[in-house]
Amino acid sequence: MGALTPEVMVRSLSQVLSFILAIALVLALLEGYVYLLFFRRPRALLGAIFTRTVQSAIAALMLLLFLRFLDRMGLIADLVAALGLAPLLTLPERVWAAWSALSPMPWRLLLPFFLILALELLIYFAGEPRPSRLGLAYVLILPALIGISFLIIIPFLFEVRLAFSNMAMYTAQNPEFGLRYGIENFIKVFTGPVAKDATFFEVFGRTVLWTAINVFFHVTGGLILALLLNRPMRLRGLYRTILILPWAVPSTITAMAWRNEFDFRYGLFNILLRNVQQFFTDLAAQAQSLPLIYDLLAWLSQAIHPVPWRQDPTWAFISVVMTNVWLGIPFMMVVILGGLQSISQEYYEAAEIDGASKWQQFRHITLPLLRPVLVPATILGTVWTFNRFEVIYLVTQGGPQEKTDILVSSLYKAIFQFYRYGFSAAFALVIFFILLLWSIFYLRITKGLRGVYE
Amino acid sequence: MKGKELWSSVVEAPAVPARPWPRLQLRALFYRPRGDSPVKRLFIHLALWVACLIAVYPVLRVVTISLRPANKLLTTSLAIIPEDATLVNYIELLFGRPGRPTEFYLWIWNSLLITVTTATIGLLLSATAAYAFSRFRFPGRNAGLIFLLSTQMFPAAMLLLPLFIMISRLGLINSYLGLVIAYSVTAVPFSIWMLKGYYDTIPRDLEEAALIDGASRLGVLWHIIRPLSTPALAIAFLFNFMSSWNEYIVARIILNKREMYTWPLGLWTFTEQYTVLWGKFAAASILVAVPVTLLFLYSSRWLISGLTLGGVKE
Numbered sequence: 001m002g003a004l005t006p007e008v009m010v011r012s013l014s015q016v017l018s019f020i021l022a023i024a025l026v027l028a029l030l031e032g033y034v035y036l037l038f039f040r041r042p043r044a045l046l047g048a049i050f051t052r053t054v055q056s057a058i059a060a061l062m063l064l065l066f067l068r069f070l071d072r073m074g075l076i077a078d079l080v081a082a083l084g085l086a087p088l089l090t091l092p093e094r095v096w097a098a099w100s101a102l103s104p105m106p107w108r109l110l111l112p113f114f115l116i117l118a119l120e121l122l123i124y125f126a127g128e129p130r131p132s133r134l135g136l137a138y139v140l141i142l143p144a145l146i147g148i149s150f151l152i153i154i155p156f157l158f159e160v161r162l163a164f165s166n167m168a169m170y171t172a173q174n175p176e177f178g179l180r181y182g183i184e185n186f187i188k189v190f191t192g193p194v195a196k197d198a199t200f201f202e203v204f205g206r207t208v209l210w211t212a213i214n215v216f217f218h219v220t221g222g223l224i225l226a227l228l229l230n231r232p233m234r235l236r237g238l239y240r241t242i243l244i245l246p247w248a249v250p251s252t253i254t255a256m257a258w259r260n261e262f263d264f265r266y267g268l269f270n271i272l273l274r275n276v277q278q279f280f281t282d283l284a285a286q287a288q289s290l291p292l293i294y295d296l297l298a299w300l301s302q303a304i305h306p307v308p309w310r311q312d313p314t315w316a317f318i319s320v321v322m323t324n325v326w327l328g329i330p331f332m333m334v335v336i337l338g339g340l341q342s343i344s345q346e347y348y349e350a351a352e353i354d355g356a357s358k359w360q361q362f363r364h365i366t367l368p369l370l371r372p373v374l375v376p377a378t379i380l381g382t383v384w385t386f387n388r389f390e391v392i393y394l395v396t397q398g399g400p401q402e403k404t405d406i407l408v409s410s411l412y413k414a415i416f417q418f419y420r421y422g423f424s425a426a427f428a429l430v431i432f433f434i435l436l437l438w439s440i441f442y443l444r445i446t447k448g449l450r451g452v453y454e
Numbered sequence: 455m456k457g458k459e460l461w462s463s464v465v466e467a468p469a470v471p472a473r474p475w476p477r478l479q480l481r482a483l484f485y486r487p488r489g490d491s492p493v494k495r496l497f498i499h500l501a502l503w504v505a506c507l508i509a510v511y512p513v514l515r516v517v518t519i520s521l522r523p524a525n526k527l528l529t530t531s532l533a534i535i536p537e538d539a540t541l542v543n544y545i546e547l548l549f550g551r552p553g554r555p556t557e558f559y560l561w562i563w564n565s566l567l568i569t570v571t572t573a574t575i576g577l578l579l580s581a582t583a584a585y586a587f588s589r590f591r592f593p594g595r596n597a598g599l600i601f602l603l604s605t606q607m608f609p610a611a612m613l614l615l616p617l618f619i620m621i622s623r624l625g626l627i628n629s630y631l632g633l634v635i636a637y638s639v640t641a642v643p644f645s646i647w648m649l650k651g652y653y654d655t656i657p658r659d660l661e662e663a664a665l666i667d668g669a670s671r672l673g674v675l676w677h678i679i680r681p682l683s684t685p686a687l688a689i690a691f692l693f694n695f696m697s698s699w700n701e702y703i704v705a706r707i708i709l710n711k712r713e714m715y716t717w718p719l720g721l722w723t724f725t726e727q728y729t730v731l732w733g734k735f736a737a738a739s740i741l742v743a744v745p746v747t748l749l750f751l752y753s754s755r756w757l758i759s760g761l762t763l764g765g766v767k768e
Contacts, residue, residue: 003555004563008713012563016571016630023575073620136671137590141598144583144646147575151617151639152605158616225505228498235499241751242506248750249513250700252718253739256725257516260732268515271530326512334754380607387609393703408611415615416707428612439607 025113027143032120033058034142038135040127047126054119064092075158078177162425169419185426194427195413198402204434207386207406210321214385217325219378222332227366229333230340240337247330255394258323262309262395270306277304313403316396320404324391332377339373340366379442383435407431516743520544520736527732543737558738560713561720564630565699568716571634573694576641577687584649585679589658599650605643610704613639618707628711636704641694648693652686653679689756692749699746717742 037055042048068089070076080086100108164182167175194200229240246254261268284297309319347365356364367374389409392398398405398413405413411431414424514534519527521539529536550556586592587599617636626632660682661674669677702718709715715723717738724735 003550003557004559008560009563012567012630016567016634019631019634020571020574020578024578027578073623134590134592137586137592137595140582140586140590140675143579144642147579147638147642151635151642152613155613155616155620155639158620159613162616162619225502228502228505231498233495233498239502239506243502243509244751244754245509245513245747248747248754249743250718250746252700252702252721253516253743254512256721256735256739257512260519261512261515266528266530268512268532271532274530326508330509383607387611389611390703408609412611412614412703415618421615421619424615428615432608432612435608436604439604 022109027146029113029116029120030146031139031142032117035135035139036120036123036127038132038139039130040124041130042123042127044126051123051126054123058116058119061092064089068092070154073154073158074175075154075161159425159428162422163429165422165425167421167425168423172419172421175422181422182426185423186430188423189427189430194407195398195402195405195410195418198405198410200430203402203405203407203410206317206404207408210317210406211382211385213321214324214328215378215381217321218328218332218381218385219336219374221325221329222334222336225329225333226336226340227362229337243333244330246327247334251327251390252394254327255323255391258319258326259395262319264306264308264310267309269309273304273306277301277306280304310396311400313400316400316404320392320395323395324385324388327391328381328385332381335373335377336370339370343369383438386435386438407434513743516736516739518736519732520740522733524733543733544741547734547737547741557712557715557720558741561715561717562742564714565716565718568630568633568637569695569698571630572637572641572698573691575634575638576645576694577691579638579642580645580649580690581683581687582675584646585653585675587646587650588653589661602643602647602650605640606647610640614704614707621708626708628709628714630714632708633705633716636708637694637698637701641698645690645694648690649683649686652683652689656682685756689753692753696746696750 033055036051040051042051067076067085071080071085071089080089103111161177162175163185164179165175165177166181166184190200192199194203225243229236229243260266264270280297280301284294284301287294287297307315309315343366347369348361351361351365386406387408389406389412392404392406392409393412396404398409402410402413408431411424411427414420414427518534518536520543521541522529522536523538523540523542526536526538531537547556547558587595587602614636617639621627621632621635624632626635656679660678664674664678665671700718701716702722705716705719706722709719712723721735721738721742724731724738
C-alpha cells in the first residue's frame with residue numbers, strides 16, 4: 001500500500017522529466033538536421049564531401065533505428081526473415097550495449113548527443129546560407145509529423161496487419177499472419193458474436209439508436225435552454241454556471257453517481273417512483289366514493305412502480321441514455337448560446353414591426369442563422385456519441401447480457417475481456433469504415449472542406 | 455473642461471429619430487415593444503430553476519453520500535444534508551487511519567504527472583506545426599489537414615489495441631510513459647487543429663510588416679506570434695490536461711499496479727471491495743471534482759471560444 005513519500009515523488013518526477021528532456025533533445029537534433037538540409041549549402045568541395053557523408057550517415061542510422069523499431073513491434077518480421085536483416089538491425093543495439101558498458105549514466109546519453117550536435121555545427125560552418133521558400137514549413141512541422149506517425153500512422157498500419165492474423169490470447173506472442181486469417185476475421189465480424197453473444201447488426205442497430213436519441217435530446221435540450229438564457233434577465237450568469245455543471249464535473253464521477261441512482265432500492269429514481277406510487281395509492285384510498293376518479297387513481301398507482309433499471313434490458317438502455325443526455329446537453333447549450341448571441345437584434349426588431357409571431361421569428365430568423373453553428377455541432381456530436389462509451393462502461397458495463405453495448409464498447413470487450421486480437425482489429429477497421437463513410441457524407445452535405453483550406 | 459465636454463455631448467445628443475408609426479394593420483394594433491410580460495418572465499425563471507435542479511441534483515447527491523456516517527449509507531431519504539452528517543469520510547481519506555496511510559495523495563500525484571506530461575508533449579509537438587499549417591502553402595498541406603480533421607472523427611478506442619500491444623512490447627505497461635503515449639494520440643492532433651484555428655485569426659499584416667522591416671521568419675514566430683498566441687497555448691494545454699485528467703478506460707488497461715493508479719482508478723478501488731465504500735468514494739469524488747470543476751468554470755469562456763475556433767472538439 002503506497003502513500004506519497006518524498007522518495008516516490010523524486011523517483012517519478014525524475015522519470016517523467018528525463019522523458020520530456022529526452023524528447024526535447026532528440027527533437028532539437030532532428031530539427032537541426034532538417035534545417036541544415038534546407039538552409040545550408042556546402043561551400044567548397046571538401047565541405048560538400050564532409051557534409052553529404054555525415055548527412056547520409058545520420059540518415060542511414062535513423063532508417064536503421066526506425067526499421068528496428070518496426071521489427072521490435074513485430075510489424076516487418078517476414079521481411080526481416082526473408083532478407084536476413086536481423087544482424088544488421090540489431091547492430092545499433094549491440095553497439096549501444098558495448099557503449100553502455102564503457103560509460104556511466106549521464107555521459108552515456110549526453111556524449112552521443114554532443115557528438116551529433118558537433119557534427120551539425122561543423123556542417124553549419126562548412127556551408128553558406130541558401131534560400132528556401134518552404135523549408136521552414138517542413139522544419140516547423142517535423143515534430144508533429146514524427147509524433148503523429150508514431151502515435152497514429154504506425155498503430156493504424158499495425159492494426160491493419162493484426163486484422164490479417166490469428167492473434168488471440170494464446171497466440172499473443174507468436175501470431176500467424178495471412179490473407180486467410182483476415183478473411184476469416186472479417187466474416188466473423190458480420191456473422192459471429194462480436195463480444196460474447198451479441199451480433200454485429202444487433203449492436204450496430206443499437207448504436208444508431210443510441211446516437212440518434214442522444215443527439216436529438218442534446219440538440220433540443222441545448223436549444224431550449226439556450227433560447228431561455230438568451231435574453232437580459234436577472235441571475236443569468238448563475239443559471240449559466242449551474243447548467244454547465246454536468247459538463248464541468250469530471251464525467252467519471254458523475255457517471256458513477258448516476259449509476260448509484262439506478263439502484264433498485266436506494267437509487268433516486270426508484271425512490272421517486274415509489275413515492276409517487278404511494279401518493280396515488282393514498283389518494284385512491286381517500287377517493288373511494290368517486291367511481292371514475294378512483295379507477296383512474298387506482299390505475300395510476302398500478303402503472304407507476306419502481307423499475308428494474310439493472311435487470312431489464314430496455315430500462316438499462318434508458319438509464320444509460322438518460323445519463324448521457326444529462327451529460328451532453330450543456331455542451332450543446334453553450335455552443336448554441338454562442339451562435340444565438342452572434343445574431344443581431346435588428347432582425348427581430350424588423351420582424352416584430354412587420355408583425356411576425358414569435359414562432360415565425362424562430363422559424364425564419366433564428367434557425368437559418370443558427371445553421372452554421374448547428375450543422376457542424378450536430379454532426380460532430382453524432383460522431384462523438386457514436387464513439388463515446390465511457391458512460392455505458394461506467395453505468396451498466398454493457399449489461400444485462402450485452403443489451404446496452406454499442407459498437408465501441410463491444411470492441412473494447414472483444415479486446416480486453418475476450419482477448420480476440422486479430423478479430424478485434426478487423427472489427428475496429430469495420431467501425432473505422434462506417435465512420436469514414438459518415439464523414440465523407442458529412443463533408444459532402446456541409447461542404448466542410450472549404451473552411452479547412454480557407 | 456473635459457467633464458464639461460462630456461456633459462454637453464450627453465445633453466446635446468442628437469435626438470433619436472422617431473420610429474415611424476406601423477402601418478395600420480390588424481396586427482399592428484397589438485404591437486408591443488420588446489420586453490417580456492411578468493408572467494412570461496416568471497415561467498422562464500421557473501423553467502430554468504427546474505433545469506438547474508436537474509443539472510445540480512445528481513451532483514448534490516454525491517455530496518450527501520459523502521457526509522453520511524457508515525451505518526446510514528443505504529437509505530431512501532432524499533434530504534441533501536443527511537441526519538447525523540459527519541466529515542469522517544473526508545478525514546479518513548485525507549489523513550488515513552492509524553496503521554493505514556492514505557493513498558489519496560499518491561493517486562492525485564500520479565494523475566498530475568501523467569496529465570501535465572501529456573499536455574506538455576501535446577504543446578511541444580504541435581505549437582510550431584499549427585503555425586506552418588496556418589501560414590505556408592506547402593505540398594502535402596491539404597492532405598495533412600484532412601488527416602488531422604479525420605483524427606477528430608475517429609474513436610480513440612480504435613487504436614487502443616495496436617497501441618496496447620506496442621506499449622506492452624516496449625515494456626511500458628504500468629509506467630507513466632505508457633499512459634502518456636496513449637493520451638498523446640488524441641492530444642497532439644487536437645492541439646494542432648485548435649492552434650491552427652487560432653493562428654488563422656491573427657492578422658498577417660503584423661508579420662508582413664515585421665518581415666519587410668527585416669525580421670526573420672523565426673524571429674516573427676518568436677517575437678510576434680508567440681506572445682499573441684499565449685492564450686491559445688494555455689487553452690490547448692488546459693484542454694489536454696482536462697481530457698486526460700478525467701480519463702478512466704485507457705488508464706485501466708495500461709496501469710494495473712496499485713501504486714501507479716491515477717485518481718479515477720483509485721476511486722474505483724473503493725467500489726470494488728467486499729463492502730462498497732460509498733462514503734469514501736463520494737468524499738474522494740468531491741475533493742477531486744471541486745478544483746477541476748472550478749478550473750473548468752473559470753476557464754470555460756476561453757475553452758469554448760477555443761473549441762469553436764478550432765472546429766468543434768469534445
